[in-house]
Amino acid sequence: MTKMTVGIIGAGRIGQLHAEYMMSTSSIELKGICDIHISHLEGTIFEQNVPVITTDPSILLEDETIDAIFICSSTDTHCYYIEKCAEAGKHIFCEKPISFSLEETEAALKKVKELGVNLQIGFNRRFDTHFRKVYQTITDGKVGNPHIIKITSRDPEPPSEEYIQSSGGMFFDMTIHDFDMIRYLSRSEVKAVSVAAANLLGDCFKKYDDVDTAIITLTFEDGSIGVIDNSRQAVYGYDQRIEVFGEKGVVTADNERLSNVQVATKESVILDHPKYFFLDRYKDAFHKEVQQFSEAIINHQPVPCTGEDGLQAQKLAIAAKLAWKENRPVLLNEI
Amino acid sequence: MTKMTVGIIGAGRIGQLHAEYMMSTSSIELKGICDIHISHLEGTIFEQNVPVITTDPSILLEDETIDAIFICSSTDTHCYYIEKCAEAGKHIFCEKPISFSLEETEAALKKVKELGVNLQIGFNRRFDTHFRKVYQTITDGKVGNPHIIKITSRDPEPPSEEYIQSSGGMFFDMTIHDFDMIRYLSRSEVKAVSVAAANLLGDCFKKYDDVDTAIITLTFEDGSIGVIDNSRQAVYGYDQRIEVFGEKGVVTADNERLSNVQVATKESVILDHPKYFFLDRYKDAFHKEVQQFSEAIINHQPVPCTGEDGLQAQKLAIAAKLAWKENRPVLLNEI
Amino acid sequence: MTKMTVGIIGAGRIGQLHAEYMMSTSSIELKGICDIHISHLEGTIFEQNVPVITTDPSILLEDETIDAIFICSSTDTHCYYIEKCAEAGKHIFCEKPISFSLEETEAALKKVKELGVNLQIGFNRRFDTHFRKVYQTITDGKVGNPHIIKITSRDPEPPSEEYIQSSGGMFFDMTIHDFDMIRYLSRSEVKAVSVAAANLLGDCFKKYDDVDTAIITLTFEDGSIGVIDNSRQAVYGYDQRIEVFGEKGVVTADNERLSNVQVATKESVILDHPKYFFLDRYKDAFHKEVQQFSEAIINHQPVPCTGEDGLQAQKLAIAAKLAWKENRPVLLNEI
Amino acid sequence: MTKMTVGIIGAGRIGQLHAEYMMSTSSIELKGICDIHISHLEGTIFEQNVPVITTDPSILLEDETIDAIFICSSTDTHCYYIEKCAEAGKHIFCEKPISFSLEETEAALKKVKELGVNLQIGFNRRFDTHFRKVYQTITDGKVGNPHIIKITSRDPEPPSEEYIQSSGGMFFDMTIHDFDMIRYLSRSEVKAVSVAAANLLGDCFKKYDDVDTAIITLTFEDGSIGVIDNSRQAVYGYDQRIEVFGEKGVVTADNERLSNVQVATKESVILDHPKYFFLDRYKDAFHKEVQQFSEAIINHQPVPCTGEDGLQAQKLAIAAKLAWKENRPVLLNEI
Incomplete structure (x- = not known):
């Protein structure tokens, strides 16, 4: 097996992005695309x-x-298709989050395990050049055991x-x-989550019982601490930075700029x-996650980001929501 | 009045730093130094x-x-001397923190107020070039209302x-x-404090019921959020950075390096x-706080950092300790 | 016409790079590849x-x-193929330099002009994101009239x-x-060239009457000055920087790093x-020059980098060699 | 001898700067100031x-x-005072340049040598933190033998x-x-100088037969090459950068900014x-040159920047002027 053959379910923005990449790489053959609407694909390179x-x-x-099937449909359909794929003996690449329901996710993962197919979750940022270099710096021991892990993650606009309603x-x-990135970098599981969140961008999030700004603090089983700061609106661009501070030093990944030009x-x-746009910022990462999935499938290797990773990230999201609602630290084993 | 005449109580590291600066500036005349031990001053430029x-x-x-009197003695003597100075009609510059006891601080501040002397607290970082520029950027409205304020503050070594025992x-x-810096930048008061703290540097802090690493999250009355990350040991140097993220942008102050040299x-x-050393990093700030105190005294203007500022910072330290001990968000009005 | 159809002559490193890009873009159809040897293409995606x-x-x-024909063969064949292509009515994309002989180049350009085909020269760096931004900063008038233009251009290894022998x-x-970049940025023609050159990397260049290190100074007709520094060996990586200093400011383009990660x-x-590798550094630029060539051909627009540009750069190379040999400033109109 | 006693001749901007520093340091005692006019010193801290x-x-x-005597008077008086000081047995610190006449300089240096006093020339930039670090990087062998040395040196305004008339x-x-810096960093003597210079700031320099913009290329006896770019007007601030490129790497010193603050x-x-202002940029360097002069005098050590250094820099200035006038490379041994 030198090529992986693929079908895509869900031809929205991400589905099309994956499809384009598959068409440009020799190790993947895209055999079909399925969507509930297909008229938007007429006259495109996909149709041809x-x-x-x-x-x-x-x-x-x-x-x-x-x-293998790529599940790029809406989140509420992910688990249904995961189970269908597993039953059909297909390897699965599923976009994040797996679902909004822990029960659904656990049932789907159970089936995946029973039927022995591979499942990779679309946490593309693990494949970003800069963050991967941070990860390697940590695993190489250059900064020692992490003490504080900080992630700044702010969207350019709401x-x-x-x-928002269906998010x-x-x-x-x-x-x-x-949540996935901090687990990935920490290599320890989260013990507890605290949240300070706010509605500072008017009512657009508030009216759906959602927030637009947050500081999420995590304590890990190894004793270290993590903190994530989020905003739905960073007017200067997509702000994606990481810092891992450890006993022997600190490693940071700064933003990618549009150019290295300075004007004084x-x-x-x-x-x-x-x-500014996440597809520009993470374009290479989206490609690499698919490439590494295909390599894992072709070579019968484990996939680099599993259903278990998706489940843990989902638990952290549930814990964060609870911590925010009840204004208290929430233990992961409560979830 | 074109000169301020000064006495210093406490001739340790900071007392001597202030004394040296006073001797080099024409607007201050240093008339006396008092310490419980004075043998270490023999043969120095101070003696001369x-x-x-x-x-x-x-x-x-x-x-x-x-x-005016500069109180640079140990923290447990601050309030005693503040009261003595106020009774003697002296203006006061007191090092931080005012005290470990809220009652003592409040009593001392009451006396200062009654007797009408000026009191400045030694929060020197407010006078740092970089942080002052951050402050001005905020007050100029360039980043809009702050949404998230982040302070990284890590000592180079324990x-x-x-x-530690008497700290x-x-x-x-x-x-x-x-705590003072985040109040200064926020220009709003803190409503609640949460803490995730850890002992990751062995037992040296733990055995005195102290921590060496912490994430402190603060919510402000204006709805914004703050986060401070501390460590007692950043092996790469004194790490002092600030970021204020607001509705119109973000302003950051990076570390001062030993030089602007790069070797590839x-x-x-x-x-x-x-x-690496706080006296190198904040040398100018230590000078400027004294200079601005002298200008305020000479010109009968308010001092730039008051006893009330010292009190609020002390309350935040008390709240943080309680939040850590009880592992819950602590409201400032509990203190 | 919505697509440009292409043949490539010369299937070395650059020819293959162009071929790969053409295969991934919908506006170009690659119809044939010609080389004096084709066995190295067996079993590749090109053969398929x-x-x-x-x-x-x-x-x-x-x-x-x-x-259109892409001429990616060795330099000594360029002019022959340019003439053949022009005679066959094909538009031409030719790699740099056009030739080593001014007479040959002038004859080829004459034929191109007579027969009315388009000719673009492969000065890919004009299409680099960073340098393009420098160019736009200049043309937007942000730094005013250029006074000094500086280019640092150093290869990572000889x-x-x-x-070397056939270079x-x-x-x-x-x-x-x-030379092309400095003309592009200056938007004025060169009047004179001076050179200080050296052999500092042993004899490998010297024995072919070549140099490995040089400072080339250029005076422009508008009175401004340019300086290029070259080395055949920058052990820390491919060093490609530009600075344009003008009456209203300065614009600089710094190197692209492998990542934005810092470890302290x-x-x-x-x-x-x-x-490190020029194909990594200029990958996007190689794509963009081909894309813009295809757009020009499809839309009957002028190509963005002409034979005249190639000729002028060649004259500058001849002048530089003479300036070095005779250790004197050489006027362009001597060439 | 634990203190150096000093008199200053010339109480202009630089003379006063040195005087202020001397008054703040315990190893120097300033005993007198002489100027042709002294009314501007009335009521200053100097008078007191x-x-x-x-x-x-x-x-x-x-x-x-x-x-020791500090000669801070106008350039045309330097040699006269150097000789007078030497005759009086005083050590000498003389501002740059020594003189405009090679004969005068050589006569003065001859007298200094005969009478055995020390003479330091005020090339303060050798003592700048950043440039000193560049120097140490070179002498530590970290970048190997220099191949190209580049200095960018641009004043903020004319x-x-x-x-200009008397400059x-x-x-x-x-x-x-x-010129002094490039000799200092190269540790090799200059063999030849070429100049491309221009008048791009109107006629203000031209009418005094002077230039406002220049690229100066130098070849060294060790075969390496240097290039200096100058402008009398960098509207964005005082631009002072250095780059030394060698066989094992490159070391660069970037500008000092007013703060490390970034606003997005x-x-x-x-x-x-x-x-912006040279006294801000080089304040520490001005202090350190005086401090090291005093240490050399007190400890009977050689001074760190000698009359010979001043002479060589002067020769380079003469060579540059000739190279510009005659539009040809000028050999140092012609001077």
């Missing part, structure tokens, strides 16, 4: 190059020439009101990436902005 | 240049030619065991500066270290 | 996807369905001895890019290295 | 603290309690017309510092400006 475009997922699930809330939609005049000394 | 060196504070307090604990000894070789690209 | 792979250039030149010398092989320990504060 | 303020230099020269021209007044908004990401 992908053999099957359908509204019926069973066509992909029953296609014996397909090795999503649409429609999106599951900031902790599920946005912080979920940071009488009035000011100006740098270029951080990249 | 300061008219009175004594172990008896009443000599300074009763000297009618002295306008103090001696003897010092009052990390929140009183070290975080007190950050086949093996590595190396920058110089952050300054 | 490109309709014609041949050793006979006439097959591409005579193919009426081909709009090429092979075989390459035409450092000025033709390496500085040619900088007791021993050192380390940044990541500049990118 | 310096025993002798006089218009008669012989009072200082004949004062047997004075060890001096007054009156100053001796840009090479003598401004580049002289860079929707419109821009802004850094603070480089320091």
